[in-house]
Amino acid sequence: MILHPGVLALITGSAITLLMLCYAAINGAMIFFAWNYNSSSASQLALERKTYLISTLVNYGLGFQIIAFVLFIFTMDDIHRLFVGAMCATGSLNANPVGWYALLSKIIVFFLSGFWIALNYIDQQAEQYPLVRLKYALLGGIVPCIGIDFTLQLTYFLGLEPDIITSCCGSLFGSGGESTASSLAALPVFPAMVAFYSLSIILISVMVLNLAFQAGVFRYLLALFSALFFVLAIVSMISFISVYIYELPTHHCPFDILQQEYNFVGYPLYLTLFGGVYFGMLPGLFQPLKNTAGLAEIVAGVEKKWVQCSMISCLCFIAFVTYAICLSKLTYFL
Amino acid sequence: MALIEVDNVVKIYNPGLADELTAVHAASLSIEAGEVAVLTGPSGSGKTSLLSLIGCMARPTSGRILVDGKDVVKLPERFLTNIRRQAFGFIFQQFHLIRELTVLENVLLPLFPLALGTRTMNERALSILERLKIDNKKHLQVKKLSGGEQQRVAIARALINKPRIIIADEPTAHLDRKLAQEFIDTLDQLNHEGKTIIIATHDPFVHDNPLVTRSIVMRDGQIERIDTK
């Protein structure tokens, strides 16, 4: 266990978020079981008012999660000095491999809460609460994920043992970290770049198709390609984008770009990537909702905006990446 | 089709509790567009409760209420709020202005959640204040105004949303005869512009006024009779 201010802040913040969402889920369960649209009883009225509370709690919860994500990366970067062989945040995560799972679960929780908020938004546009049971059932499923995220993070922090000077011989001979991400880093640059730009072109084309046509199949395709793009973009980030930004062929850390030394260039990069993928997946995910009475028009109205948001975000992301590569003093190909 | 239709509406406060109260019992009525309707009856007869049901401020325990043909009873709260702020303007017995705010700020309040531009908002407010001859005091705090002036601010606030229906609860209770007459004149003007007006009052000066087209007499939460003129 490391008693670092950042670690304390993260544990506190996550505990608060978890508590808030548990409370939301409990209230959601009450609605799930007792909801009766046709009743005008006082208890039904009370349930209806609880929907406001739950929306607020989940919105705040997601907001906190996003800030916590940034703080997590910051903290990883700050504590790397405590571990032998750790050069950046990657090293801190390697110090206790649970860290990688914690990071992954944070990404998953981000997307899940985001999807839920979109679902909640759709439901609020309809006059008859068509999704009320569905959304509170799903909330009941998301909260355990946040619980898992909290546990993973706690396990990670508790398992961190800093290499400090001990009374006998120091920690000189402690082992250096083995990089889990090293296989990704070892990907050859050229094929990775080709793959990245090919998928970018496909993704943008699918978006254009989505804007031109209403067919559901395009929506599903977009969701699929957005998800693929997310994975490939992260891989590319490790494999070649970071290298260009650092101008150092051996430095593959996907977190250091968030630091001041690199003009915080990581923030616009990750923001546009997450935003683009999030909005890109929504139309496909919500396609089945069009069969629910009263929702077809609402979904159709909003999904166009989603595709547009996704397109703008993804184009910005690709533009940032290309700009960073062109601007870099590092050149692989001439 | 009537502008407002109330069908067999019941409103019970605190159901199942010791202080359970049936405020409105099996009320049915309809009001056409352009009417001046008055709810009368002794205090505690359910006038105010029925008024707030019509104005989408509260939901009935049972029954149906249609505003412009749309059933509002089962609408989620945010839709109800929408109807309330588009269709209705309210004038309350105690005026219910925010005393520390200025006249202009009070009048603008209903527009805050509507995402209008500041310019549009101010123009609209000023033209209404001018019309009610209170624009010279627009930057005064409401608590510094007289009773009659406060009521004019309250009317201005009720009109800022350009509502089709104006709802007033005991509007003359705190006014002397002269001011009450002024108020009636204002209502008359608004009515001529096509606004429907619904007033709850037990002031004979209001309910016996020739302006009134329909008078609904209530007793013990029930509608005793409806007179149409």
Next chain:
Amino acid sequence: MTKHLKIIDYAVSSLLRRKFKNGAIMAAYIGTVAALASVLFLTRSLQTETTALLQGVPDLIVQRTLGGRHELIPVDYKAGMAGILGIGTITPRYWGYYYDALTKANYTLIGSGGETAPLTMLEGRLPQTPDECAVGAGVAALRHSGRSGQLILVDSRNTGVLFEVSGLFTSESDLLTNDLVVLTDRSLIDFFGYPPGLATDFAVSVPNSSEVQTVAAKIKKLFPDTRPITKRELVRTYDMVFNWRSGMMLTVFSAAVIALCIMAWDKATGISAEEKQEIGILKAIGWDTSDILALKFWEGLIISLTSFLTGVIVAYMHVFFFNASLLAAVLKGWSVLFPAFHLTPSFNSFHLLIMAFLTIIPYIASTVIPTWKTAITDPDSVMRG
């Protein structure tokens, strides 16, 4: 967006109308933030000082341990180590601690032969004869012994030794030089009565920094009773100590955050009749529950951010203008006394983020439920009186 700007506008006016109530919560909030921020600023600043201090540390320090304790190291070892590839120079260092009963302070006495951090001479020069010494600015101030003054110290045989002060120095970090007295190696050995042929430790330079670990391993293998300490390890250990200390302090101050949250909850729950009526009015004239929730959110955020920034500024002044007078003893307590200790202002966005996380989030979270309870006020409540 326009809608939220309008609601923020209203939130500000609403807060200003309830100065007393909001003033109380803000005062508590500012106090809490100032306490937390002082801890972090102080830690951060000390960390910076130590980093500066550690700049002058050799790549590798070789100590000898005996029975798990630090022992003097035979100078002969030097010859044995010299053969190891990758080593630049090996310098035996002589130093020790001296408790001065007169000023009740600890001094560090160091031989001028060993490598030390770069010292900036304010006046004079380093000692060149056994009866000369150079002192740090802090010692000079404490003993009122300026240049060409004298310094009397009591040696290991309990006899007073008189040193001429030949120079006065300072360096980047006050921490390092304040308590420092530099003697010649000869007189230092004499003064402490170190047995001949023994040094306190070795400073080893390794020109290629990536070889430090290997060199250390070789030394350890050759001389099993030594303890090689790398510079990196030192930095890490200091970091650890600082993090631990500030972590402890934050834990203590978390009580303050909890108190603040209880207060926030309480204030948000016990709203006045007048305020409740105001919300009733807003709802009656067409504000939705979500508009009221937004209003309350902005109110909370305005209070939080204003108090947060004020608290941070208060802490900054406390730590860097008033030298953390309320906290210093707890955090920098590894040495008995630091005469005239001055902190170099330094803070970073990371620490601001931590503080924001530790104060704003609990505050906002503790007002959610009371706020919601207020926001669901029936719109017809104003009509029912």
